[in-house]
Amino acid sequence: MRVKRYVVNALPEAVSLIRSELGNDAVILNTKEIKIGGFMGMFRKKKMEVIAAIESKHANTPAKQPKAASKPDSDFGQMIQNAQRASTAVLNPSPPKPSAAHNVDREQHILDEIRNLKEYMTKLSNQRTDLAGMSDEIWQLKEHLIEQEMAPQWVDRLIQSISEKQSEERTNYSKDQVWEHAASQLKEWLKPYGxxxxxxxxxxxxxxxxxxxxxxxxxxxxxxxxxxxxxxxxxxxxxxxxxxxxxxxxxxxxxxxxxxxxxxxxxxxxxxxxxxxxxxxxxxxxxxxxxxxxxxxxxxxxxxxxxxxxxxxxxxxxxxxxxxxxxxxxxxxxxxxxxxxxxxxxxxxxxxxxxxxxxxxxxxxxxxxxxxxxxxxxxxxxxxxxxxxxxxxxxxx
Ligand SMILES: Nc1nc2c(ncn2[C@@H]2O[C@H](COP(=O)(O)OP(=O)(O)OP(=O)(O)O)[C@@H](O)[C@H]2O)c(=O)[nH]1
Ligand SMILES: [Mg+2]
The missing domain is CATH 3.40.50.300 (P-loop containing nucleotide triphosphate hydrolases)
Incomplete structure (x- = not known):
């Protein structure tokens, strides 16, 4: 199986790209709205992330001449149908015939691919959470501590602990709150030395x-x-x-x-x-x-x-x-x-x-x-x- 990720403005754009690159038998495994670029969480652009896949035997045989009559929407429908067929096949595999032992390998391979994909997606979404926890106020604290020549590993540990607390409490700390949390964490670290x-x-x-x-x-x-x-x-x-x-x-x-x-x-x-x-x-x-x-x-x-x-x-x-x-x-x-x-x-x-x-x-x-x-x-x-x-x-x- 060949899996490919597309980042596009809208779904139809992805459908024509998938069709020309992976062919008409490609399936769409997942679509998701994402935000990319920007600066410190601002000015980020909305995009769509589309994950498509094609079984190896179909790979590298893209549709050479797309039908003039076929609209991207109907292609998308076809791909979703393909995907449904594929997932039904994965979820309800028919008992492998002894003569088709290689089918078992192939299914295992597909399952592995899907698992990898899932891990990759989870990782991506975690990265986004990390960035989301880093508010402007926390950035200001980080810059202040770097100016104070606190060692980077201690700055990172402090910032991480405040970001985690902020995410746990599902709130956005004000500057005063960020500083208060920093003071109490530092106090705790220094406690044995007081x-x-x-x-x-x-x-x-x-x-x-x-x-x-x-x-x-x-x-x-x-x-x-x-x-x-x-x-x-x-x-x-x-x-x-x-x-x-x-x-x-x-x-x-x-x-x-x-x-x-x-x-x-x-x-x-x-x-x-x-x-x-x-x-x-x-x-x-x-x-x-x-x-x-x-x-x-x-x-x-x-x-x-x-x-x-x-x-x-x-x-x-x-x-x-x-x-x-x-x-x-x-x-x-x-x-x-x-x-x-x-x-x-x-x-x-x-x-x-x-x-x-x-x-x-x-x-x-x-x-x-x-x-x-x-x-x-x-x-x-x-x-x-x-x-x-x-x-x-x-x-x-
Ligand atoms: N601004 C400031 N100057 C200080 C302080 N402590 C000491 N000094 C000054 O630093 C200079 C050196 O101080 P010393 O006490 O002679 O230093 P030392 O470590 O004994 O020096 P050596 O014996 O040569 O190794 C003197 O001019 C002190 O007045 C301080 O806390 N602040
Ligand atoms: Mg001396």
Whole structure:
């Protein structure tokens, strides 16, 4: 059997095409009105989809000279009759005679063809439903999230979940509703990562990350919060002895906050530093931001992590970095068991998608968000709601 699909303006047009291409014995299996073309669901043209078929023995023998008297309508009638005959034959097959075993094969073949056709039609109509679920408002959300540099796989998942909800409810969400649904879905995804902060158990908190992301400034902000607000006895340790000014920078904060500072030049100096700071309840360790690809740096970070005391390592990342670079750093540190992240410089960008990507893709627990240079004010605990509001813009809640 040969099956062919025609997309035409009206049925008579299809009938003459079928007759000239498949011949007078062709049957019409299905006709359906469809809409094609257009832009974002608008300006689509009405067309008719006609599926016609011809048994193989008749195929490729189109009517060479169509009768002048035969009208397309009567041809259509003939084809429908053919179709009825064909379907009766398929639905009520007469018992095959042993001499006509090949008839059974042929019927099976026809049944297979019809099944394939049915699957194809179902697929086509599903595709149309997908497009129908994608309203202008949902498109706007998709574009917004792409601008926010949310990873395509997360954008698609979010859009799909909203489109499905919209179809289930057989409604068209307004822009506010689309944004509300996006906010609640994001909140659900971020739920396991909420309120993680820095563990209250950890006595040693170790900050790592690329150069200039704000590690030292962040330590000063957090230390101020702990000493002034919570009256904790804080101590500083720095291994950042690579730049002359680096120790001075932390020493300045140490003097202002009245916090003792120990400088270590190698992991071997650590036990002495811990000894000196034995009285302190909380130790913040600053490291030099260096090329994270350097094996030396990695081994240093590793040996600093060897202490048996309750400790936590925080990866500091500036959101002004490139999404791809941030992902490379996150991947690198998560290999060494770093589970927590702190984002800085939120005041210097309006693109927030990378934060979501990093949390979800590397299973990193966000602790704080820093948004300015002022010590100690410009830092706050990571809150999913406020982050989602940043990501979705003013329409979020
Ligand atoms: N706008 C803005 N600037 C910040 C923020 N956090 C830190 N900075 C600034 O970023 C610059 C670098 O900060 P540092 O704290 O020295 O960064 P670091 O990670 O310790 O740098 P290295 O020790 O060189 O690796 C300083 O000028 C800070 O004031 C922030 O949240 N927003
Ligand atoms: Mg520093």
């Amino acid at each position: 309120n993680s902060g820095i563990s209250g158990e950890a006595r040693i908190v170790h900050f790592v990350g690329p150069t200039g992301v704000g590690k030292t400034t962040t330590i000063a902000k957090l230390a101020a919060e702990q000493t002034i607000k919570h009256g904790k006895k804080v101590g500083f340790i720095t291994s950042d002895t690579y730049r002359i000014a680096a120790v001075d920078q932390l020493r300045t904060y140490a003097n202002i906050l009245n916090v003792p500072l120990e400088v270590v030049f190698s992991p071997m100096d650590l036990p002495k530093a811990f000894n000196q700071l034995a009285e302190r309840e909380l130790l913040y360790m600053d490291t030099a931001g260096r090329n994270f690809r350097s094996e030396l740096h990695v081994s240093e970070v590793n040996s600093l992590l060897q202490s048996s005391e309750p400790k936590e390592t925080i990866l500091v990342l500036s959101v002004t970095g490139k999404t791809k670079d941030m992902a490379a750093v996150a991947e690198h540190f998560s290999k060494y068991g770093v589970k927590k992240v702190l984002f800085t410089k939120l005041d210097e960008t309006s693109v927030y998608g990378a934060i979501f990507n990093l949390i979800m893709d590397f299973d990193l627990y966000p602790t704080y968000m820093a948004s300015g240079q002022t010590v100690p004010d410009d830092i706050e605990r990571f809150r999913a709601e406020s982050y989602i509001q940043h990501l979705l813009g003013s329409k979020s809640l």
